[in-house]
Amino acid sequence: MLTIWGRRSSFNVQKVMWLIAELGLAHRHVPAGGDAGGCDTPEFTRLNPHQRIPVIDWDGQVVWESHAILRYLAARAGRPPFWSDDPHTRSTSERWMDWSQSTLEPEVMLGLFWALVRTPVQARDTALIRRKQLTSALHFQRLDAILARQPYLSGATFGLGDIPAGATLYRYFAMDIDRPHVPHVEGWYQRLRARAAYAEHVMVPFDELVGKPDRGARLLDLEQA
Numbered sequence: 001m002l003t004i005w006g007r008r009s010s011f012n013v014q015k016v017m018w019l020i021a022e023l024g025l026a027h028r029h030v031p032a033g034g035d036a037g038g039c040d041t042p043e044f045t046r047l048n049p050h051q052r053i054p055v056i057d058w059d060g061q062v063v064w065e066s067h068a069i070l071r072y073l074a075a076r077a078g079r080p081p082f083w084s085d086d087p088h089t090r091s092t093s094e095r096w097m098d099w100s101q102s103t104l105e106p107e108v109m110l111g112l113f114w115a116l117v118r119t120p121v122q123a124r125d126t127a128l129i130r131r132k133q134l135t136s137a138l139h140f141q142r143l144d145a146i147l148a149r150q151p152y153l154s155g156a157t158f159g160l161g162d163i164p165a166g167a168t169l170y171r172y173f174a175m176d177i178d179r180p181h182v183p184h185v186e187g188w189y190q191r192l193r194a195r196a197a198y199a200e201h202v203m204v205p206f207d208e209l210v211g212k213p214d215r216g217a218r219l220l221d222l223e224q225a
Helices: 011-023 042-047 066-077 085-119 125-149 162-174 183-193 196-201
Strands: 004-005 025-032 055-058 061-064
Touching: 004 011, 011 066, 011 162, 011 196, 042 055, 055 066, 061 066, 066 085, 066 162, 085 125, 085 162, 125 162, 125 183, 162 183, 183 196
Parallel strands: 004 025
Antiparallel strands: 004 055, 055 061
8 A cells, every 4th residue: 555644735745646646546645744743753753764744655665755756656657658668758757857846946935935925924035035036937937938849848748747847836826926927837737737636636725834923934844845
């Protein structure tokens, strides 16, 4: 049995749950992190010494870190469009996965979303929000040029490369900010919204994440936004 630990509102958990649903994998979900707690227990620490979500256990094989989990699930399920035995074909998606984690997410999720949504109003840094808004917009404009030539980041069909970057779209378009017109990104977003797995696991309300004056920011939440 495949078991996943994490909270539904966690961005990194959402990526994994989205792929699990796309693959049609039977699984058990154990709430962990945030208000559910549990990440600092001895039992959870044995699963992940870093005490972070998501973590999976599939028949005794434990994997942590969201993108490592995505690759593992895709490889173990072993079928297109999520996995290929050809290294170059596989790299098409893996490039976008790595780019999303190293370039897009620090600006949109750990940058703009954290500064605007997860920070209490009275503590917000308007200059920082503006900088992150501009850099996020630049990344989406570059994606728009790519998506003008193909319907998905993975290419002609939806694939693994769409999941990390695609998971940012719900929160990006839900934030009350000025955004450039990016019609091809918007079209991609609508195609993702039409997927049942995306609607169920990514389009999750994030009210619980809104910064409140009486809630201190915790460092561990930065990676679990």
